[in-house]
Amino acid sequence: MQIAETNRLIFSKITVDDAPFILELMNSPGWIKYIGDRNVKTVEQAKSYIQNNQLKCYEDFDFGYYKVQLKSENLKPIGSFGLLKxxxxxxxxxxxxxxxxxxxxxxxxxxxxxxxxxAKDTFNIKTVCAITLPENQASIHLLEKLGLSYQKRIKPFDNGEELLLFVKNL
Structure with a gap:
């Protein structure tokens, strides 16, 4: 189901049929380095991940992560962009x-x-935040370009890893 589009991209809800793509994305070097290994190594595990994460988010919040497809390459999936509470x-x-x-x-x-x-117009979200590893300079640059401002260092997860928190009021 298409959610939005830009000049070059189409946003669609992720479904279990996207498991091969999600498996590829989650095992890409950038994902492993900056997001972390989620131990999703098979298409079946990717289907389960989608059911327990993406589909649950849509159900609970009406938003979540979306498959991003490239118009110029016959709608080839190239990434995932999303909102998560x-x-x-x-x-x-x-x-x-x-x-x-x-x-x-x-x-x-x-x-x-x-x-x-x-986030602002469809889901009426007033403030967004983002977290990233301090060494992920590409992500930091993108967040700043989007208008998010660095707030502080936080440790939001049980692993104790320190992340940078960015925030923007919409």
């Missing part, structure tokens, strides 16, 4: 990930900008 954060969290061959080509800013519009 985490118990450990005060505001809805914006996140994004692209397959390696599509990084650094402006898709991150184009997709994340559209996601900010969705």
């Amino acid at each position: 985490r118990d450990t954060l005060d505001h809805v969290d914006i996140g994004f990930s692209l397959l390696p061959g599509y990084e650094g080509l402006g898709y991150g800013f184009e997709g994340a900008s559209q996601l900010m519009v969705l």
Whole structure:
């Protein structure tokens, strides 16, 4: 189900049929390095991950992560952009990930900008936040370009890893 589009991208809800793509994305070097290994190594595990995460988010909050497809490549899925309400954060969290061959080509800013519009206009979200590893300079740059401001260092998860928190009022 299409949610939005930009000049080059289409946003659609993720379904269990997207498991092969989600498996590829979750095992890409950038995902492993900056988001973390979720131990999803088979299509069946990816289907389960989608059911327990993406589909549950849509059901609980009406928003979640979306598959981003490239119009110029016959709607090839190239990444996932989304909104997530985490118990450990005060505001809805914006996140994004692209397959390696599509990084650094402006898709991150184009997709994340559209996601900010969705957050405000479709889901009536007043404030968004983002968390990232201090060494993820590309993500930090994108968050700042989107108008999010660094707030502080936090440890939102049980693993005790320190992350940078960025926030923007919409």
